[in-house]
Amino acid sequence: MDIAFANPSETGFDFATDGIDLVVGDGLITMLIHALFRDARAPEDTIETGVDPRGHWASSLSNNAPEGSLLWLMQREKITPNMPYRVTETLEQACQFMIDDTQGDARNVTTVRAIAQKSSHRGRIEAQLNLHLSGTSAPRRFSLIYDTNTGRYKLEEIA
Template sequence: MSDLALIYDGYGCDLALDGNDLQLDDGLNTAILVSLFSDRRARTDDQLPGASDDRRGWWADAYPQIDGDLIGSRLWLLSREKELAETLRRAREYAQEALDWLVADGIAARVEVTSSVPRRGVLQLAVAVRRADGRQENYQYDVLWESL
């Protein structure tokens, strides 16, 4: 099964083109991009950034095919956070939570996320996906902090 391919530029995603045609993605990159960079609804115990009371979330989560199934990540909650070890821990936790469905749905045997700050203002997420057949796929995303 193929998805429409997305390309990521540090700020957001766009559809990938091949000339005048849309590219397809037979791998996991597009699924991971949607999982990480779509806004999951904040939990009631999450502290929202700024003075907003908007808990965000994807509208279709109100009608899940599987009870409790949510799209996206809570990375957006970190948009006003300082680049501290605790923030990096939460970034890793939020990214891992967003990708856990890959294991639950049997697409991967294991998914491991690491987070780092390679330079000021950039959050780096490294995602290692171990497929059920033993193959490993590695992805890396450099996220500009203000675009979280």
């Protein structure tokens, strides 16, 4: 059982509450939030000397914990025709641990496929993430929107 997360301001996730009580959430969604929105440590060759490589302290607590993603490296970049492909790769890499995990909430994830595209809104990348689970014919689908102009992002499950 996991505590649910909410992102009402679209600038950061926090524990979801219903009045004064914490809300119980979906463990797979919690793992997805950690995988996508936790800053992974940048490889030395991708950042300038003296720039904080970030990374999350909790990543070292478990071998199958999400490392996070490198989406943060793209925050200040201009959206080029190549960026949707890079976002696709980054999303899939961040979720790879779910495929490798054989226990817990990710144990049934068999494949993760992302599709990213430049939005009609200037400065925005939109992506769809499909998590295929063993024993089900339809994947769990998620919409991810990142707006570089405002720094806001949204993750929602598509019904």
